[in-house]
Amino acid sequence: MSNEAGTKPVRLLASVADPSEAEFACALGADIVDLKDPARGALGAWPEASLRRAVGQIAGRRPVSATVGDLPMDPALLLAAARRTASSGVDIVKIGFFRGGDHRRCAAALAAAAAEGIRLVAVLMADQEPDMALIPWLADAGFFGVMLDTADKRAGSLRRHRAEEDLGRFVATGRRHGLLTGLAGSLAVSDIAPLMVLAPDYLGFRGALCRGGRTARLDAGAFAAVRAAMDAAAGSRSVAHGAQPLVES
Numbered sequence: 001m002s003n004e005a006g007t008k009p010v011r012l013l014a015s016v017a018d019p020s021e022a023e024f025a026c027a028l029g030a031d032i033v034d035l036k037d038p039a040r041g042a043l044g045a046w047p048e049a050s051l052r053r054a055v056g057q058i059a060g061r062r063p064v065s066a067t068v069g070d071l072p073m074d075p076a077l078l079l080a081a082a083r084r085t086a087s088s089g090v091d092i093v094k095i096g097f098f099r100g101g102d103h104r105r106c107a108a109a110l111a112a113a114a115a116e117g118i119r120l121v122a123v124l125m126a127d128q129e130p131d132m133a134l135i136p137w138l139a140d141a142g143f144f145g146v147m148l149d150t151a152d153k154r155a156g157s158l159r160r161h162r163a164e165e166d167l168g169r170f171v172a173t174g175r176r177h178g179l180l181t182g183l184a185g186s187l188a189v190s191d192i193a194p195l196m197v198l199a200p201d202y203l204g205f206r207g208a209l210c211r212g213g214r215t216a217r218l219d220a221g222a223f224a225a226v227r228a229a230m231d232a233a234a235g236s237r238s239v240a241h242g243a244q245p246l247v248e249s
């Protein structure tokens with residue numbers, strides 16, 4: 001399931017704010033379309049009706065993920081939100097593990113959703129002292145993946161918060177536990193080559209795909225620059241992006 005260093009492509013996850021941006025992202029070369037409203041927070045949720053519309057419109061052309069919103073660390077609340085989001089038909093449901101609460105209890109509660117076949121990705125916050133020891137608990141709970149992102153989008157990129165060795169350890173630990181691994185957090189084009197060396201399964205972007213900040217619209221030129229940087233960094237190390245399925249249908 002997860003990347004083995006250098007043998008699989010690192011995919012480009014593009015966060016999109018509405019169904020028209022979802023279509024645009026497909027056309028511009030997104031490998032994973034992430035339905036997330038940047039105006040509503042780090043992991044802002046879309047309205048349910050729009051999720052359904054986008055899933056119907058993308059119709060299997062790309063794997064689709066969606067966020068449940070910036071929710072408090074309440075196990076019952078997160079479980080209900082994961083089920084509600086999954087009912088729209090998205091392939092992957094991303095759950096933010098924000099500061100506070102009992103993360104292990106939340107992971108354990110979400111095992112019920114994983115057992116129902118919902119592919120869950122835990123989003124740990126690099127700027128909120130993430131508990132890397134949570135990773136085995138996520139694997140035990142049946143999570144599909146784990147990613148590192150940032151909660152405060154004004155506080156700089158992922159690489160400002162975490163040293164390269166920490167990021168490499170995060171990817172390696174997730175991989176060792178059979179989890180899909182992703183890195184994100186105000187990433188810029190200059191972050192791409194150093195992060196691709198770590199061989200996560202995907203890099204996630206919003207701000208870098210827009211001109212004028214993450215709440216502006218997707219911009220074709222900015223998107224093309226990110227796509228080109230990922231393709232250049234992949235070089236001969238990876239097979240062509242999109243060649244291997246991320247999720248089994």
Ligand SMILES: O=C[C@H](O)COP(=O)(O)O
Pocket residue numbers: 013014015034036149150153184185186187204205206207208214
């Ligand atoms: O999942 C990826 C995120 O949408 C990244 O957003 P950002 O690049 O604005 O931090």
